[in-house]
Amino acid sequence: MSKHKFRASTLPVLATVGPVSLWLAFFVAIPLLYVLVMSFCSIDENYNVVFQFTLANYRNLLDVNYLQIYVQSILIAFFATAFCLVLGYPFAFLISRTFQSRKTILYMMVIIPFWTNSLIRIYGWRTFLGASGWLNRALTALHLIDSPVEFLFNRGATVLGMAYVLFPFMVLPLYTAIEKLDQSQLEVSADLGARGGATFFNVVLPQTVSGVFSGCIMVFIPSLGYFYVADILGGGNSDVIGNLIERQFQSGNNWPLGAALSIILIAVTLLLVKLYQKCGGDMQSLGV
Amino acid sequence: MKKKQMIGALLALSVLLGSMTACGGKISTTGGGSASTGGTSAAAGKGGLNLYVWTEYVPDSVIQNFEKQTGIQVNVSTYSTNEDMLAKVKSESEGAFDIVQPSDYMVEQMIKQGMLQKLDQSKLTNLKNISSVFLDQSYDPGNQYSVPYLGGVAGIAVNTSKIKDQITSYADLFNPKYKKSIVALDDYRAVLGMAARSLGMSMNETDGAKIAQIRTQALKLKDNIKLYDSDSPKSALIAGDCSLGFCWSGEIALAIKENPAIKIVFPKEGAYVFFDNWCITKGAKNAANANKFINYMMDAQTAKAVSDEFAYLQPNKAAVELLGGSYKNNPAENVPEDVIQKGEHVKNLDTATLAKYNAIWTELKK
Numbered sequence: 001m002s003k004h005k006f007r008a009s010t011l012p013v014l015a016t017v018g019p020v021s022l023w024l025a026f027f028v029a030i031p032l033l034y035v036l037v038m039s040f041c042s043i044d045e046n047y048n049v050v051f052q053f054t055l056a057n058y059r060n061l062l063d064v065n066y067l068q069i070y071v072q073s074i075l076i077a078f079f080a081t082a083f084c085l086v087l088g089y090p091f092a093f094l095i096s097r098t099f100q101s102r103k104t105i106l107y108m109m110v111i112i113p114f115w116t117n118s119l120i121r122i123y124g125w126r127t128f129l130g131a132s133g134w135l136n137r138a139l140t141a142l143h144l145i146d147s148p149v150e151f152l153f154n155r156g157a158t159v160l161g162m163a164y165v166l167f168p169f170m171v172l173p174l175y176t177a178i179e180k181l182d183q184s185q186l187e188v189s190a191d192l193g194a195r196g197g198a199t200f201f202n203v204v205l206p207q208t209v210s211g212v213f214s215g216c217i218m219v220f221i222p223s224l225g226y227f228y229v230a231d232i233l234g235g236g237n238s239d240v241i242g243n244l245i246e247r248q249f250q251s252g253n254n255w256p257l258g259a260a261l262s263i264i265l266i267a268v269t270l271l272l273v274k275l276y277q278k279c280g281g282d283m284q285s286l287g288v
Numbered sequence: 289m290k291k292k293q294m295i296g297a298l299l300a301l302s303v304l305l306g307s308m309t310a311c312g313g314k315i316s317t318t319g320g321g322s323a324s325t326g327g328t329s330a331a332a333g334k335g336g337l338n339l340y341v342w343t344e345y346v347p348d349s350v351i352q353n354f355e356k357q358t359g360i361q362v363n364v365s366t367y368s369t370n371e372d373m374l375a376k377v378k379s380e381s382e383g384a385f386d387i388v389q390p391s392d393y394m395v396e397q398m399i400k401q402g403m404l405q406k407l408d409q410s411k412l413t414n415l416k417n418i419s420s421v422f423l424d425q426s427y428d429p430g431n432q433y434s435v436p437y438l439g440g441v442a443g444i445a446v447n448t449s450k451i452k453d454q455i456t457s458y459a460d461l462f463n464p465k466y467k468k469s470i471v472a473l474d475d476y477r478a479v480l481g482m483a484a485r486s487l488g489m490s491m492n493e494t495d496g497a498k499i500a501q502i503r504t505q506a507l508k509l510k511d512n513i514k515l516y517d518s519d520s521p522k523s524a525l526i527a528g529d530c531s532l533g534f535c536w537s538g539e540i541a542l543a544i545k546e547n548p549a550i551k552i553v554f555p556k557e558g559a560y561v562f563f564d565n566w567c568i569t570k571g572a573k574n575a576a577n578a579n580k581f582i583n584y585m586m587d588a589q590t591a592k593a594v595s596d597e598f599a600y601l602q603p604n605k606a607a608v609e610l611l612g613g614s615y616k617n618n619p620a621e622n623v624p625e626d627v628i629q630k631g632e633h634v635k636n637l638d639t640a641t642l643a644k645y646n647a648i649w650t651e652l653k654k
Binding site for chain 1: 369371372374375378397400401468474475476513514515516517527528529638639643646647649650651653654
């Protein structure tokens, strides 16, 4: 290859793709590879990771208690996703179909809390829902209840917390999908005598289904991992997969087992993304 | 298409990984106070000092005072579990931290792994201020590697306006009538140790049959524990979410200040006792300064300033004299000596045993 040709063809490619590739390699690919390697390692009597090949970590994943936690975690993620979808769809529809100034306000209502640390917002819910929190005090003042209702420290509270933290991840892809919808199609549908329901299921939903899919994936996957929501609102009584991983890296001090658990979570993620593609999902609406 | 597929998968993964790092044990580094640059103090030949200590445990004012007295610039990093600290010290280059603050069992572990260096006893002139109850412990006989800083027990907090029964023991917490009323430490050795003590066993059992009994006992707690919280169990007690607590005495002391109906009970089986200690790491770059700092922390006035801010058990008897009645007569802070004597420390166990403990813990928390 002549020097000139290198400059003309390869250099621009290197200059544009190079930084991104390096970034992905250093901060995504290599750490993931490290996790994969570690999941086959052992620990010595002082909890140091030693490079001695073992499958024991993967065998341990089949422990019956772990299996129950996977199921519980999937159920929590499922309900959080369903909750987000039911609230998020009408909301996204409203944002995309309203006039400009209100659109900005509604959009900001999703985005601004999103900029605040989620840990703080989750503690806010704890204060709000606690035995001496605002909600219980208001209900008592209205004589609707005699003694405080226990909203906190159960699976329901965990689902609420997950749904709350991840709500923007549902609304934003939905908004993008609905925004693309052609207003005149809705008018045509109405002119041809279709009622609201029929228009929704035959015209609106098929054209926004990719937004629904990507929103669901973006909510479902992190819901499996947000251990701090399960700790703070769930009270640590109903673990999600993230809690299992966190424990192995902290108090349990068994990094290889934690790595094996992470690999499982990554496998679930890839499976869901694959499924999404099979169903005709557009990778671009996952934020690509 | 292929490339797009891969980038999409990678992005989905980074969302996932981002979620995992949201609240790990973070290392935060804050200057000890004075804005003096490292350069000037090093030029004066005094060097610096790198502390790696528990969060919310060493008052800033105390560190600033040390800097003012000695001209040594102090850098403070913090951790929230012994295991985090161990992992971090191991992963850094030797001597990155001069001083660490491990609890009793972790002192033993670090000595065993050759991670600490012996203290210079000739520099520790204030050691005489420390009560003998806290010295010469099994984890470091003769205090060659460590001197105690603060301590406490895992006591029982009782909100007497809600719980009318007389609570006297860890075993009382297993009563089925206290369904969903306990806030417990999110710490497997503490909770399983408490279950063991309620059966009259040690917190450090290694025998398989005994561990099986501890498991059966611990699982009875499943319905009673409403919330696991090590960071701030006092909040749930003060807010009224929980009427019973199994938590550190210092936290209970703060809860009592907010709500006098809360009382502390020392279990008759003997409580979980802990001491946190000052140690110098092997290869510390500023060992002389570190010895100076540790001696400073054992000074009566310094220890008093610590106790004015944090409600833990003060082993410094000279400081206790200065603290007066409000500290001395408060059992949640000044834990009685017989409770300490009767209590038990957590010890290091082999990995196979701890794996069993961890399995019970997972079963309890699932």
